Amino acid sequence: GESVGLHLPTLSVQEGDNSIINCAYSNSASDYFIWYKQESGKGPQFIIDIRSNMDKRQGQRVTVLLNKTVKHLSLQIAATQPGDSAVYFCAEKTGSNYQLIWGAGTKLIIKP
Amino acid sequence: DAGITQSPRHKVTETGTPVTLRCHQTENHRYMYWYRQDPGHGLRLIHYSYGVKDTDKGEVSDGYSVSRSKTEDFLLTLESATSSQTSVYFCAISDTGELFFGEGSRLTVL
Incomplete structure (x- = not known):
């Protein structure tokens, strides 16, 4: 079936640098995409979302980019901090279907 | 934080026994979900509800x-x-698309 996947299971970034976490999706009909952050021992927390009629959306220190041509989603974190250490999940949704399809996650490690 | 409480937070049980996990919300959100999370599989949806007595697989x-x-x-x-x-196991709630998650319930079946 359709699935959302991630290019890298682990990403190591120097503190202060920018982080880019990538996600590939296969359902071209998906129209809503979300990024979640999950810290150790906690439930996932919403970071940012984007609809398919947009290419870019910015939040506080985070930017999500959507490339529908190649079905690619990315999360950019500016000036990465130790508190950004977590597993990041992308998820997609199609139309009125309230079920999300989740990727396997990327672990972000911050090097001091 | 969204008002979601899962109980129990930790449980160890034996094969063949019945187990019930509870999710309680104080947000009056329409949709509720149960996910399981396992290494290498991310989050997988078990069941969800779109209203009282309305559930789906x-x-x-x-x-x-x-x-x-x-x-x-x-x-x-x-x-x-x-x-x-x-x-x-994670419970989640939503109204307009964004999901809010509980803290999780760790279940070990021996």
């Missing part, structure tokens, strides 16, 4: 049942627990 519903008798509570039941159901 997710991608990994075998061996699980749910009930929602009132808006604030969504119960997940394992009628006869198996070792393959050892996992961390």
